[in-house]
Amino acid sequence: MSEFYAHPTAIVETARIGAGTRIWAYAHVMNNVTIGSNCNIGDHCFVESGVIVGNNVTIKNGNMLFDGVELEEGVFVGPHVFFTNDLYPRSPRLEQCKYRYESSDWLFKTKVCRGASLGAGAVIVSNNTIGEFAMVGAGCVVTHDIPPYALVVGNPARQIGWVCQCGLRLKEDGQKAFCPSCGRQYQVIDGRVSPV
Amino acid sequence: MSEFYAHPTAIVETARIGAGTRIWAYAHVMNNVTIGSNCNIGDHCFVESGVIVGNNVTIKNGNMLFDGVELEEGVFVGPHVFFTNDLYPRSPRLEQCKYRYESSDWLFKTKVCRGASLGAGAVIVSNNTIGEFAMVGAGCVVTHDIPPYALVVGNPARQIGWVCQCGLRLKEDGQKAFCPSCGRQYQVIDGRVSPV
């Protein structure tokens, strides 16, 4: 099988992990999880059955990825980002709510697209998609879909600019935008950014 | 004694745990803690001496329950909710503050009443009570008491509606309210909701 590294204190219950991926101290990866190659999963992470993680993903310490979360290639998850999968959570052990947890209709998904970044302590309310290369600021609460390349901050999340694939802020010039650091060029059409 | 399950990597230092309760990987439950039956305590949780937890409570991963916290029956605590017990915290090791920590006057309590839910990453400032069946949104900062059945979001918490015992939002009709999902009926009197 593939060659991945797991710290001696980590619990890894799936074999579907790509080559070069490293899983650090006190992390717990359940069965029925798929993780790509060359990823880094920090200390004290929990990855629940059903989660899908692409290649080259960086998951910082203390993250809890629940069933329904999918991270595409190259995503960055800062320390202690909060994923959710239930819009109206109750203890399923409570008599009044049991009917809601008899099927999986309560479960909503979260998709984080290629190259996007989630800042430390961000809260991602489920049933939303983070567009590719978007950047969610530290402590931000995401309650709706985030467009590709958007930089969002605050509670609830509001957009304050655009970011490059390399992560730095774009400079806008009418219908064009560019990265002052790496030089990549973009177009801005109908409030959406895409590479030229 | 009662039959509860603890993961081999969990540390459990109390025997006051009810039947059917499960405690998962890397969790630490200190002595002088009381936990009811049929509860679920997720990975990486910490439960400090003095905490009281009722029956049928679901505590998701990464929660830290400090002395002074009481969770009644059927409460749901989402991942990484932040409980506190000191309104003006300082390092007790600091010379200037030692006098404040010589008694336990600094310690304020938090009570979460029957059936209430706390969303992922919510912050619960101590000396407050979360009313029964209330729902605190993900990332919400609670700085005052929350009425029963209230749905609150934001920082600081503000109320945006009412929820049913089953967790879904109530529809209001004058002094009445009902749940479109399970059909439960409520009355709305003086800005408080209660079951009919």
Next chain:
Amino acid sequence: MSEFYAHPTAIVETARIGAGTRIWAYAHVMNNVTIGSNCNIGDHCFVESGVIVGNNVTIKNGNMLFDGVELEEGVFVGPHVFFTNDLYPRSPRLEQCKYRYESSDWLFKTKVCRGASLGAGAVIVSNNTIGEFAMVGAGCVVTHDIPPYALVVGNPARQIGWVCQCGLRLKEDGQKAFCPSCGRQYQVIDGRVSPV
């Protein structure tokens, strides 16, 4: 060497830890970390290489201290405070961003000065300094420097008052301020507080 205590489940990879310091369950302290004497580091903490911690510091459970973080003497870090060290984080494994992570220019520092307190779940955006004896409220997002003795709350952080070295709120009286609890006297000049 010095006499510190580490819980049997803790991983401690540095010897630069002062006498009387205690490190609790499932905590991980990397090499090239310096920690003073008489500190307390709670369960599930992670302390990365490069971190510096003074004497008499209290670090509550679940904290992740990353390279670039310095805590001076007597600091209080509440549960699950979020430190960061990258203003525009990307997965360094992503082809488009690798150039940014070839040097350490991406790394920004955070300094928390003597006696300051950081509340539960606070987010500290890097490249900022928390002034001595300042107090950051629970769930607060710090995006700029915080003056000494300031009490700040909200997202983003805004100042709502001043606090004493002992942690309680100061009463202001023109250019003077005092602590109703311990009696310490302060002066308020040009919007800055300092002890008399």
